[in-house]
Amino acid sequence: MIKEKNTKLHNSVFQILPWVIPAVFMLVWIIVSETGLIPTYLLPHPVEIGKAGYTYIFRNPGDAPFAGRFLNDAGASLMRVGSGFAFAVIFGLPLGVISGRLALVRKLVSTTINALRAVPGISWLPLAMIWFGIGIKTTVFLVALAAFFPVYLNAAAGAKQVNPLLLQAGAMMGVNRLRGTFAILLPGAMPQIRTGLRLGLGISWAYLVLGELTGVPNGLGAVIMDARMLGRIDIIVVGIIIIAVMGRAGDQLLKTSLKFCFKSARRMP
């Protein structure tokens, strides 16, 4: 017999589960640092990282190297990720949905897009620097380019596989094309669209750092690059952790706002 789940226990286990791997990771880190298994010039002690993080985030600028740069850097990086990702969605989502539904458009664009997709983002870097110079434009360009492909491809696949019977049902109930698109097609494609957006936002962070490695004065990628030059491995780790946390928070924010805005995202099985 299948036992009924103890939902209370089940829920509390689910609350804890996401933190298990980070906790184990921290524990191992502390052990190898305390015992000297890994020398601190390769991986600083967690306490050092904590101090560096505190300095970077909370202390006043000028007190120490990197002190108080956090707000400025995070703001700049968020701005770049946000606008790059926004461009990717503005172009990728409609184009993806249209080419998922119309064979004519799909034939027209898919070869080109798949060829461009094969080019690693990093190869655009030199060209982007020549076109846009060093700074926000290059970064936004790289982020937008990289995020475009997952957004486009998933929207196209999602729109293509929407159950044709749902669209027929709409047609026989007298639903016009415009309403059919927004009330049937997009909700029907929502699971894949959501996947595409999440992948796109994730890759945006990767290309953000790439774009910021080129010598911009601020941003999380720039901090990591500066720290590398100064040999401040603690600040590098702080930068990595901050990007990880912001990336995870961004993903959560994306999921939550989709759920808030769309029934089809809220009621996905």
Place this chain on the structure above:
Amino acid sequence: MKPNSAAIFKARPGIRKALLEINHLKKVFHINGSSLNVLDGIDFSVNKGEMICILGRSGCGKSTLLKMLAGFLSFSSGEILLNGKPVENPGPDRCVVFQEDTLFPWLTVEENIAFGLRGRTRDKKAFDEEVERFLSLVGLGEFRNYLPREISGGMKQRVALARVLILKPEVLLMDEPFASLDALSREEMQNLLLSLWETLSHTIIFVTHDVTEAVTLADRILVMAKDPGRIHEDLRVDLPRPRQKEKSDFLFFSRKLYKGLRE
């Protein structure tokens, strides 16, 4: 005293034009250079308020015929006239209840039923009342906030029925809608359909391969034969309702239809 027009129609049914006319309808599929006659000259007409079953074995083209009536599929020649006007595209005057589950999975029972009505009326109160009325007509008031994946197959088909009946279609097209239900649910749905038909007096074309279902429901049964698909028999069923499957006149019709199907 001036005779009213309804009385004239009653006295002389001959003048009354059929609601739906199907004339010399043909469908040829072309596959790899060879052509296949799926439907070879279908002729029949349907009067307002009639409940017609199209009965046939798999592959006789009965679903193809229904898809053409719905406007989902083009035909090779012939014509389909609804109130004298040719049928070309799908539209809410010819609603379909499909065999498959075609409810919108992201909408609740209530929202699915309201879907087609949205935008048709500005009167919020009348809209809500109408949705309420059809929710209770199919007996799903308590399940209004459930999602399709949370209810049974029979309940899904009730929603599918309510969401089109609410649009007051001229003709209701049903494509083996109860075929995937268990025997008891099927019987329940047949009874529900009959009682809705009596209250709302729709015109219904019901495709099925089930002889008992056809005799239970229909005023008139069109038996189709295959290779090429055509109407083999047009049988009027003048049994009183509710019909009992064990009675000899019911069995008489069943036997006759089985014989027709085998030929």
